Amino acid sequence: MKKISVKSPANIAFIKYWGQRDNKLILPYNDSFSMNLSGCTTRIEIETTDDPSLRKLYIREYKSTDFRESEGKTLDMIIKFADTAKRFLGKRRSPGFIIRSENTFPKKAGIASSASFFSALALGFSRMYESEPEEKELSILARLSGSGSACRSIPDGFVWWQKGTGSSSSYAYSLAPPAYWDLRDVVLILSREEKKVGSQEGHQSAITSNLYKERLYGLKKRMRLIRRAFENKEFSLFGRLVEADTVSMHSVMMTQNHGLFYWSGKTLDVIREILALRQKGTEGYFSIDAGENVHVICRGKDEGRIAGYFKTHPAVIDIIRNSPSVGARIIHT
Amino acid sequence: MKKISVKSPANIAFIKYWGQRDNKLILPYNDSFSMNLSGCTTRIEIETTDDPSLRKLYIREYKSTDFRESEGKTLDMIIKFADTAKRFLGKRRSPGFIIRSENTFPKKAGIASSASFFSALALGFSRMYESEPEEKELSILARLSGSGSACRSIPDGFVWWQKGTGSSSSYAYSLAPPAYWDLRDVVLILSREEKKVGSQEGHQSAITSNLYKERLYGLKKRMRLIRRAFENKEFSLFGRLVEADTVSMHSVMMTQNHGLFYWSGKTLDVIREILALRQKGTEGYFSIDAGENVHVICRGKDEGRIAGYFKTHPAVIDIIRNSPSVGARIIHT
Numbered sequence: 001m002k003k004i005s006v007k008s009p010a011n012i013a014f015i016k017y018w019g020q021r022d023n024k025l026i027l028p029y030n031d032s033f034s035m036n037l038s039g040c041t042t043r044i045e046i047e048t049t050d051d052p053s054l055r056k057l058y059i060r061e062y063k064s065t066d067f068r069e070s071e072g073k074t075l076d077m078i079i080k081f082a083d084t085a086k087r088f089l090g091k092r093r094s095p096g097f098i099i100r101s102e103n104t105f106p107k108k109a110g111i112a113s114s115a116s117f118f119s120a121l122a123l124g125f126s127r128m129y130e131s132e133p134e135e136k137e138l139s140i141l142a143r144l145s146g147s148g149s150a151c152r153s154i155p156d157g158f159v160w161w162q163k164g165t166g167s168s169s170s171y172a173y174s175l176a177p178p179a180y181w182d183l184r185d186v187v188l189i190l191s192r193e194e195k196k197v198g199s200q201e202g203h204q205s206a207i208t209s210n211l212y213k214e215r216l217y218g219l220k221k222r223m224r225l226i227r228r229a230f231e232n233k234e235f236s237l238f239g240r241l242v243e244a245d246t247v248s249m250h251s252v253m254m255t256q257n258h259g260l261f262y263w264s265g266k267t268l269d270v271i272r273e274i275l276a277l278r279q280k281g282t283e284g285y286f287s288i289d290a291g292e293n294v295h296v297i298c299r300g301k302d303e304g305r306i307a308g309y310f311k312t313h314p315a316v317i318d319i320i321r322n323s324p325s326v327g328a329r330i331i332h333t
Numbered sequence: 334m335k336k337i338s339v340k341s342p343a344n345i346a347f348i349k350y351w352g353q354r355d356n357k358l359i360l361p362y363n364d365s366f367s368m369n370l371s372g373c374t375t376r377i378e379i380e381t382t383d384d385p386s387l388r389k390l391y392i393r394e395y396k397s398t399d400f401r402e403s404e405g406k407t408l409d410m411i412i413k414f415a416d417t418a419k420r421f422l423g424k425r426r427s428p429g430f431i432i433r434s435e436n437t438f439p440k441k442a443g444i445a446s447s448a449s450f451f452s453a454l455a456l457g458f459s460r461m462y463e464s465e466p467e468e469k470e471l472s473i474l475a476r477l478s479g480s481g482s483a484c485r486s487i488p489d490g491f492v493w494w495q496k497g498t499g500s501s502s503s504y505a506y507s508l509a510p511p512a513y514w515d516l517r518d519v520v521l522i523l524s525r526e527e528k529k530v531g532s533q534e535g536h537q538s539a540i541t542s543n544l545y546k547e548r549l550y551g552l553k554k555r556m557r558l559i560r561r562a563f564e565n566k567e568f569s570l571f572g573r574l575v576e577a578d579t580v581s582m583h584s585v586m587m588t589q590n591h592g593l594f595y596w597s598g599k600t601l602d603v604i605r606e607i608l609a610l611r612q613k614g615t616e617g618y619f620s621i622d623a624g625e626n627v628h629v630i631c632r633g634k635d636e637g638r639i640a641g642y643f644k645t646h647p648a649v650i651d652i653i654r655n656s657p658s659v660g661a662r663i664i665h666t
Contacts, residue, residue: 080493254576
């Protein structure tokens, strides 16, 4: 019996991942680019047991005081992932495990909670199997969890996920450490409701959108431009591209089978405020994942003003301030 | 002194016009495709006078009882257009005129009120100058009014506006008469507020969107597909393409300079209802112009059910039901 503790960040994608060309291997249609979030992390503790049939999950919800046992879909995914990790790491036997997980942020609300959780689990399971894979391998393993964007929470800071030509070349690597650029992500929580359609389901029908091919076409140029804006730290161009990519992804979501509209009236209100603030010289850019909450990407110098401004906004129920963060880490206690 | 009466429809575009490659000649970047609306019409009366300096405009607003004199921007545009029409039709002298205009629908709310008004004016001014240009020439003249989509309200029924290579080849023509296809446009009025940014201003900065080029790229295929769906009356495919084009245009609007967000929370609510109705077998597709109101494109057999459903919806303050309509017509009284 041993205990492994891992902490891993969620990440916000500047170039989004939406759509899978292979839903078994979780291979995306396009590269994506993200920043790990210092204020949105998952901490898990894995306690191994000698009884391989004992596999339990306890979750402490955001702002809750106690751990509750979780069964059903998430536990099934974990059990499957333990098996995937075993084979991936070339092991034969699997111990039993009890996992305790807690988040610093609400889950299933468009803040990649599955990314922080499954990246933590990828690292935790590796240690459980007494393996120390290289970062690249760990990123591939995290991807295979089913939550593709988990692979971006493994490396540090600013991270690029190359789509690759197959499983062994589809992984994420760090473009720059957290200290490279003083970016911030001020997350405006508008709702704690869980979204109705999970990302996994949405990824699979992305291709049914009549706008999907034009998104892929546009991405070629946008990826080139954002890499250059990142290298030169041209924030205004960078921000414009971040917004364009968000709108592009949502335009696909809205027009794919069963049209996914994640935005609410509050989302629109908050976006308008971000644009109005910009007109007045406080430069923030919106980014939205598969949920109604809004991320405001800004520089350190404007973080306080933006967070302060939205603190009293009627649509905003909570604010999480993030700096660029390292990736998944073992916590030595 | 004489009196000329003209009635002309607004139109709803299935493939939208957004962005001008020439803002003097009002030349668009892409072809567009629309249907004239039987229930959204402008009626104007032009009374000519011998005093060329007398140029007045009286407007009776939607659901108002009396005509009020209108000055400022709209009158300036009309005076300029009278001059454009004079030169276009090869005339030397211009009479004075008093124009009375009335709409069957709210203006500046994303129902092409400028299209019905300026197409009516193009026909009315032609008669004022004692000219009877061919439909093609009249369409070009309507385009030159400044409201480009007015050119689509000249021909009958289902109308294609070819972008052309220059002013003389950029005009609209009828693809099919109103009776060709039993389509309906159920307009859900969510607000009578006038929009803050006019279309003209928006058209000119469309190109600043990082998504504009990918829209143009996608349009090539979408135009081919929608032509074929129209020819074969494949309604489901047709509707999907209509929605895709709406979302594509709005994604450009949202990401162009000063980001135009025309949608409101009510717009999103109503869109979700349209999708939910579709799941239950009542097939309507949304289309949205530069405003928050929502057009539901459906077939005659579903019009009653859709209009009935939204009649009691809290976000909907009025409903206008439209069939395909003829274009601009002189009214003989």
